Amino acid sequence: MSINAIAGARLAQPGNITQGLSKSAGGADGFAQSLGRLIEGVEETTGAANTAVTDMLNKNGDVHDAMIALHHAETTLQLTVQIRNKLVQAYQDIMRMPV
């Protein structure tokens, strides 16, 4: 399943986040790349949902397969939105920090 790609995103490691955002470490699997992969996952699952629905409309596919694919796409999108929300929140917290 395409959602598996998210499992490898290694979002929980602070070291990766700093490396990724500062771009200081050459070729490191940083946060920006993780976010990119997450968006790729959204595109992939949306494409799969599209295919499943088209198959169903062409009378080749099952209703449950289409619904499961749609749900996968929705879940991946929600996960991405949550991570984006957390990222923006963290950024705003830092920007509000008095120096």
Added chain:
Amino acid sequence: MGTLSAAVKASGSALAAERTRIEVALSNIANASSTRTADGGPYRRRDVILTPDNVNSFDAALGKASATGVRVAGIVEDTEPFQQVLDKSHPDADPVTGLVQLPNVNTQDEMVDLLQAARAYQANLAAVTVIRDMVARALELGK
């Protein structure tokens, strides 16, 4: 997420398998009085054989396959003898004895199979709903 999506996949395969069972039961009911087929003789009742899926997968070899789906191993014909009914006016009746061979389909049994498969389909839908709710709840952690 990986485990959950594997679970949804397993339930999805079960939904497809139950749909096949429903289709076969329906065709048995539909052909309950078909006396003529392409092979000659009346329609033979068909049955679905199900088998666990992914038995040869990498995870299964390691003993780590948690969610195992199901797949249709085959659709076989029932070898029970045909029903015989005396009806001399029937076009497919034996010219000597007047006996007509009818399919070995018992409509009541097929209805039971049909309902069983429909309930199993519902059970798998409920399983998918459980997983969907779990994922939705987990996403609420971020709010």
